[in-house]
Amino acid sequence: MKDKKIGFVGLGRMGGNMARCLNDKGYQVTAVFDITPSVATDLANEINTIAYETLADVTANADIIFTVVTNDEAMDAIFFGEDNLFTGAEGRLFINCATLTPAIHRHLEAAASKVGARCLEACMASSIPQARSGELFLMIGGAETDFNANKSILRELSKALHYVGEAGKASEVKALVNMVMNINTAALAEGLGIGHALGIDLKMLCNIFSQTGANSRVLETDAEDMILRDHECYFSATHAAKDSGIALALAAASGIHTPLAQATFDQYTKLTKMGKGELDKSGIAELTFKDRN
Amino acid sequence: MKDKKIGFVGLGRMGGNMARCLNDKGYQVTAVFDITPSVATDLANEINTIAYETLADVTANADIIFTVVTNDEAMDAIFFGEDNLFTGAEGRLFINCATLTPAIHRHLEAAASKVGARCLEACMASSIPQARSGELFLMIGGAETDFNANKSILRELSKALHYVGEAGKASEVKALVNMVMNINTAALAEGLGIGHALGIDLKMLCNIFSQTGANSRVLETDAEDMILRDHECYFSATHAAKDSGIALALAAASGIHTPLAQATFDQYTKLTKMGKGELDKSGIAELTFKDRN
Numbered sequence: 001m002k003d004k005k006i007g008f009v010g011l012g013r014m015g016g017n018m019a020r021c022l023n024d025k026g027y028q029v030t031a032v033f034d035i036t037p038s039v040a041t042d043l044a045n046e047i048n049t050i051a052y053e054t055l056a057d058v059t060a061n062a063d064i065i066f067t068v069v070t071n072d073e074a075m076d077a078i079f080f081g082e083d084n085l086f087t088g089a090e091g092r093l094f095i096n097c098a099t100l101t102p103a104i105h106r107h108l109e110a111a112a113s114k115v116g117a118r119c120l121e122a123c124m125a126s127s128i129p130q131a132r133s134g135e136l137f138l139m140i141g142g143a144e145t146d147f148n149a150n151k152s153i154l155r156e157l158s159k160a161l162h163y164v165g166e167a168g169k170a171s172e173v174k175a176l177v178n179m180v181m182n183i184n185t186a187a188l189a190e191g192l193g194i195g196h197a198l199g200i201d202l203k204m205l206c207n208i209f210s211q212t213g214a215n216s217r218v219l220e221t222d223a224e225d226m227i228l229r230d231h232e233c234y235f236s237a238t239h240a241a242k243d244s245g246i247a248l249a250l251a252a253a254s255g256i257h258t259p260l261a262q263a264t265f266d267q268y269t270k271l272t273k274m275g276k277g278e279l280d281k282s283g284i285a286e287l288t289f290k291d292r293n
Numbered sequence: 294m295k296d297k298k299i300g301f302v303g304l305g306r307m308g309g310n311m312a313r314c315l316n317d318k319g320y321q322v323t324a325v326f327d328i329t330p331s332v333a334t335d336l337a338n339e340i341n342t343i344a345y346e347t348l349a350d351v352t353a354n355a356d357i358i359f360t361v362v363t364n365d366e367a368m369d370a371i372f373f374g375e376d377n378l379f380t381g382a383e384g385r386l387f388i389n390c391a392t393l394t395p396a397i398h399r400h401l402e403a404a405a406s407k408v409g410a411r412c413l414e415a416c417m418a419s420s421i422p423q424a425r426s427g428e429l430f431l432m433i434g435g436a437e438t439d440f441n442a443n444k445s446i447l448r449e450l451s452k453a454l455h456y457v458g459e460a461g462k463a464s465e466v467k468a469l470v471n472m473v474m475n476i477n478t479a480a481l482a483e484g485l486g487i488g489h490a491l492g493i494d495l496k497m498l499c500n501i502f503s504q505t506g507a508n509s510r511v512l513e514t515d516a517e518d519m520i521l522r523d524h525e526c527y528f529s530a531t532h533a534a535k536d537s538g539i540a541l542a543l544a545a546a547s548g549i550h551t552p553l554a555q556a557t558f559d560q561y562t563k564l565t566k567m568g569k570g571e572l573d574k575s576g577i578a579e580l581t582f583k584d585r586n
Contacts, residue, residue, distance in 0.1 A: 125505040137505060160504055164497070172491050173501055180484040181506035183553065187476035190551040191469045194540065197547035198465050204457070208466055211453055212418045212430060213474035216509035247487065254490035256581055258483040259556040260476065267552065288549055 001153045007031040007062030009055065009078055009085065011039050014097070014124065015068030017131035018157055023047040025134065025156050031061040035074075056087035064153065066122075068097045071242070072104050079108060090116035093150065097122045099239075101246055102168035102175075105141060109167040118146050121167060122154065123174035127234045135159040141170030172250060179247035179261050182240045185218045185281050186264045192226055193288030202227050226285035229292075237284065238277035241268035294446045300324040300355030302348065302371055302378065304332050307390070307417065308361030310424035311450055316340040318427065318449050324354040328367075349380035357446065359415075361390045364535070365397050372401060383409035386443065390415045392532075394539055395461035395468075398434060402460040411439050414460060415447065416467035420527045428452040434463030465543060472540035472554050475533045478511045478574050479557045485519055486581030495520050519578035522585075530577065531570035534561035 006027050008019040011034040020043075023029045029049045034040040040051035052058050055078055058065060065085060069075055075098060078085055085094065094112060096105065096119060105121045112119045120142040130136045138158040140147050147154075147163045154161055164170045191214065195205045206223045209215060225231060244265040251258040267284055276283055286292045299320050301312040304327040313336075316322045322342045327333040333344035345351050348371055351358060358378060362368055368391060372378055378387065387405060389398065389412060398414040405412045413435040423429045431451040433440050440447075440456045447454055457463045484507065488498045499516045502508060518524060537558040544551040560577055569576055579585045 125501075139501065162497070162501060164501075165493070169491075169493065173488075173493060173498060176484045176488055176493075176498065177501060177505045177507045179487075180480045180502060180509075183480035183483070184477050184507070184509055186553045187473045187480070190476070190544070190549070190554055191473040193549050194472075194544045194547060194551065195466075195469055197549055198462075198543060200458070200462065200466060200469075204455070205466060205469065208418075208432065208455060208457075208470060209473060212470045213510050213514065214470045214477070216473075216477055217506050221506065250491060251483070251487045254487060254583065256483070256486050256490055256583065258487065258581065259560065260479045260553060261483050263552040263556045288551065290547065290549065 001150070002027055004028070004063040004153075005030040005061065007033075007058045007065040009033045009058055009065060009067045010069040010074070010098070011043050012068065013128045014131045015066065016043055017128060018066060018068065018097070019043060020047060021132055021134045021157060022153070023049070027153070027156070031058045033058045054083045055085045056083055059085050059087055059089050059092055062092070064093045064095065064150070066095045066097060070098060072100050074098070075100055075104055075108070079111065086111065086115050086117065092117045093146065094119045095122050095150070096120070097124055099123065099174060099243060100171055102171040102250070105167045105171055109142065118143070119167065120146050120150065121170045123170040125174060125177055130159070138162070139164045139170040139173050141165060142167050171246070175243055175246040175250060178240070178243035179264075181218060182244050182268065182281065183260050183264045184216045185222055185240075186267055186284055188216065188218055188223060189226055189285040189288045192223065192285060193290070197290045222282040225280065225282040229286070231279040231283040231286075233278055233280045235281050236277060237268050237271045237279050237281055240281045241265060241272055241277070244268060294443070295320055297321070297356040297446075298323040298354065300326075300351045300358040302326045302351055302358060302360045303362040303367070303391070304336050305361065305363075306421045307424045308359065309336055310421060311359060311361065311390070312336060313340060314425055314427045314450060315446070316342070320446070320449070324351045326351045347376045348378045349376055352378050352380055352382050352385055355385070357386045357388065357443070359388045359390060363391060365393050367391070368393055368397055368401070372404065379404065379408050379410065385410045386439065387412045388415050388443070389413070390417055392416065392467060392536060393464055395464040395543070398460045398464055402435065411436070412460065413439050413443065414463045416463040418467060418470055423452070431455070432457045432463040432466050434458060435460050464539070468536055468539040468543060471533070471536035472557075474511060475537050475561065475574065476553050476557045477509045478515055478533075479560055479577055481509065481511055481516060482519055482578040482581040485516065485578060486583070490583050515575040518573065518575040522579070524572040524576040524579075526571055526573045528574050529570060530561050530564045530572050530574055533574045534558060534565055534570070537561060
């Protein structure tokens with residue numbers, strides 16, 4: 001697929017690094033765009049490509065366009081705003097990587113087909129270093145034929161690649177992944193917070209957790225950060241609240257009662273309202289350790 | 294320590310199997326007792342020991358006495374009832390293996406020292422097969438000298454042995470282990486319940502959970518049981534409610550707000566009140582899958 005021209009819209013830490021990764025691997029990154037023009041020109045200088053000033057120019061100058069923007073509103077703006085990616089989009093493939101509500105992926109797929117374009121959703125359950133190194137965990141939604149036709153470029157970006165189902169399904173799965181992760185994180189923060197208040201050695205407690213039914217991935221990734229109050233952001237509290245909120249909406253629409261997801265959403269929302277939304281998700285421990293508030 | 298005479302009080306599936314294990318390993322199990330006399334005589338016949346009719350007789354005929362009863366009330370009865378283990382207990386060591394409130398371990402230690410006896414708390418984070426095979430996960434509270442003096446017999450029963458601190462500390466740690474485990478279990482049940490309602494393939498969902506931040510020990514142990522509704526009991530919903538309740542009391546006494554532990558306690562209490570308390574902890578999925586209620 002190295003004959004295809006690749007575009008990128010949304011050049012934050014994820015999108016920018018995915019562009020660098022494909023460029024390193026010999027793909028033709030021909031067009032980049034960011035809402036902040038200097039971000040786009042900086043990246044264009046770095047990887048020797050062109051920063052366009054309009055979205056329509058990106059569509060005009062690329063075959064496959066990755067969008068890596070922040071949320072539903074931003075997606076709405078780049079696809080349905082006055083200057084938009086659907087202009088002259090016949091034959092284009094859009095690979096949409098933001099964490100969005102499942103509904104917008106279904107809406108986008110329908111809108112794309114009207115202009116003769118295709119969409120895939122590519123939900124990422126990984127972070128910045130994995131974007132840079134092409135080791136993302138990718139869950140793909142959309143038409144299986146489009147997935148199969150574009151597997152090779154998706155493989156370049158990922159160490160794990162799952163086709164999940166029709167448009168919207170990957171977002172649903174991702175929302176559930178993050179919902180469970182967030183609850184487990186909140187659980188760990190409560191366990192360590194109580195342990196701390198009881199004067200239990202937290203290193204020993206984590207060691208015991210790791211050998212028992214209390215073990216979890218977030219124990220590995222977040223326990224030490226919670227203890228040391230090292231909340232440098234990999235996945236923000238605000239994002240955690242957003243993703244848990246998407247899962248809660250799915251639960252409500254399905255008539256499923258999810259009190260744990262609700263309690264976790266409430267904790268992350270509280271943290272955000274306290275002005276601590278930009279802490280990493282481990283920052284939830286600020287709510288459960290004595291004397292941190 | 295094979296010169297010591299070993300007694301067992303409380304011969305349920307845990308206690309009975311611990312007695313069998315030590316007997317297999319060549320220890321002298323000299324005295325057993327159960328609230329249900331036929332349980333004691335059956336075990337006595339099986340491992341060729343003596344089932345006594347009074348607790349005082351157990352104390353009279355053993356040096357080290359393991360107690361493996363169900364709860365604080367049962368502990369109160371065997372140590373402070375009319376017929377009790379403290380009668381003639383000078384020089385005896387009691388190793389108390391039930392999941393109890395931390396306070397009762399401190400109370401017992403003080404009462405034991407008045408009659409010249411010693412106590413260790415031995416909290417188990419394992420199940421029946423591990424009791425039988427001597428592969429328990431043991432957390433010990435009490436005087437460190439008593440722990441060190443009795444390490445060898447504790448090692449025979451365990452594959453992991455942690456000295457946690459003074460009397461009561463092991464129960465605190467165990468309550469936190471089970472609290473976090475229960476929350477993670479409730480989280481998984483919500484994730485799978487929503488996934489099921491959305492028509493997502495649950496095997497694929499579990500596979501994705503296992504590769505992401507949603508991974509946990511309970512994903513390995515409980516996910517399939519939740520999907521198949523196979524709630525054969527290893528750790529009951531009633532026990533889950535009890536242990537989460539102990540942790541909640543510790544949190545409240547420390548002034549820590551723990552909404553996740555509370556929501557999980559509420560779910561397990563609800564399940565118990567529905568008459569499903571004897572389901573395994575995986576039974577919490579009965580509350581989060583559509584059409585199961």
